[in-house]
Amino acid sequence: MTLQKKIYFIYSPCVEEQLDDVISHSLLTELGIEVRKIKLANLSAIHIKDDLNHALVWIEQKDYPQMLLFANQKQLSLGFLPVSGDPLSQFYQSLDLPKDFNDCLAIALNDNPLFIDIVVCNDEIITNGVNLENQTTMTEFIGDSLEFTGLAKFKFQIKRILHAFSLTPHPVTLTTAKGKTVSTAITGMVLLDFHKNGALTNLFTDSISLQDRRISVALFAPQSILSYLQLSSTLLTATQKQSLPQQLGYIRTASLAIKSPVDTHFLVNNKPLTTRELCIEILDEGIKVNAGDTFRDSQHYADDKENVICEQLPQQDSRIKYLSTTLPFFTHALESDFKDLFLALKENAQITSTFVLLMVLSALLATLGLFLNSPSVVIGAMVLAPLMSPIISTSMGLLRSDPDLSRRSFGTLLTGMFIALSLSALMAYILPFQEITNEIEGRLHPSTLDLLVALLSGVAGAFANARENIAKSLPGVAIAVALVPPLCVSGIGIGWLNFDIFYGAMLLFLTNLTGIIMAAGVSFMAIGFAPFSRAKKGIALSVFMVAIISVPLVLSFSNMQTIAAVKKQLLSQNYEINGQIQQLRNIKVRLDTPMKINGDLVTTSTPTPQMLLAFEQHLSNKLNTAVTIDLSVRLVTESYFKKVSLN
16 A cells, blocks of 8 residues: 655666656656655765655665665665666565566555564675675575576586585684584585575575574585585475485574684675674664565564574584595595494404304305205395405405404404305215206306496495495395305315316305405495595505406306307207208307307207217307207107297
């Protein structure tokens, strides 16, 4: 409702030529409003009276701090008008004023202004925010994210990744109005009061207001480049305070003092400010302004409590000292961060009666399952086997260059290996048969695919040990990597005095062992349990072991490809030998010299030695290499081949 009869009209020189047109606007003339023109430079000419205490403000945004301070001192209420081509400040946008001049004029003349807070930083009225200077490419989640769409959003993502490598943590001490002190190291800070939307604003929508006599400040302290990228991605998707991301803090208070032992670069109203002390506070008296309906509806928060949520910011002296240089690529975990994990790994490195008992049981079960060709029994042995624990401990010992942990865990590992090899060799020697079952055969030809399984299992094992909430996944990791069965197959090779069986299965076990150690070490480093400077020797050693073991694996993988190609050539076709149609099924190929082919020969009559010889020669010509065959005969009727050809 427009009831103002006398108003001041404060204007900048840049709009002076358009002033008469605005003063003659129908909204002013039809209501008979008396307008008193005042140049911005002549504010001293304003005298507040009961019937003259409101002003239309048509000035550039850069002059808003001066205008707000004057209005605060004189208790003058304000209605704002946009200057064409002048970028809008955060303060102006936060009032939800329309872009259309006529609509904005109607709001500016409203006789029901609202009291709002005036925010001051180091004695300067804030209209364009306060934040650390190195946050300029983080606008999407510290500011108004609706500005980013399409190509602009993609460019921001690229800038965000590049920006991660230039972040420098700042050691600071934060003191609130009620004397609460927090010493930490931050890489980002933003005053949220003037932001309408954005990832950070959305987290604290219910507690941000320009009418609560409080300021709201968000702080973020990623402790590595990786955690920064993770944090910013989390902020872009988080919408509720309950999902407050890691390494993010929030303070709501009447005033906040920020002190640093080093020169720190801030942006205050988008202008650089280098200082060691920054104070953000609310002026004792606010001002009355006319604002949009959306702003009026959103300013409903009346709680005057001080909120300090900084538990997830780094606060230990050793952490702050570590972060006072540069942001590392991986998070550096302090001893206090993983004390429980380290104690558990040290315990797992010990040779205990429980470990020995479980190794005996798992070795016996695995050996019996291999002889019985029973996958379920072998899987049971995998779950029961305790070998994963000393392997993970070995990985941590190498990573942190801890000779005591490495020595103890490796000794426990060797003990487990000895138990499995000796028991399986003894059983193979005692049992009266020497049949290579499918379960045994399946562990004799490892390849790079097995190394990939070991690497993934190492990552899973590291995270399962480091995170209590996924520790229940350890049995699944044990099943996936299958440590004891290949050891037992090697033991069977010893019992049978068969070097090929021993070598093939031992190669698979060593593949699993080295792959897990390397992958777990890299994962622990990524999580932050050792800086790269400390971990590089252990990582280099584990990479070297994997490189050595990869040589026969690559050769084995090449052989697998050759065997697959041979099978593809021989299967799914008819062979006509001496006028008789034949097929091959269930082929097994061994790349010896000559190549050995085992399988089923599907034919209509029992083949003669001459026909088998001719078939062997036919395969040799087809494959361009010498071939010997060992075939089982399956007799079928002639109609079998007709049906196959129709299919």
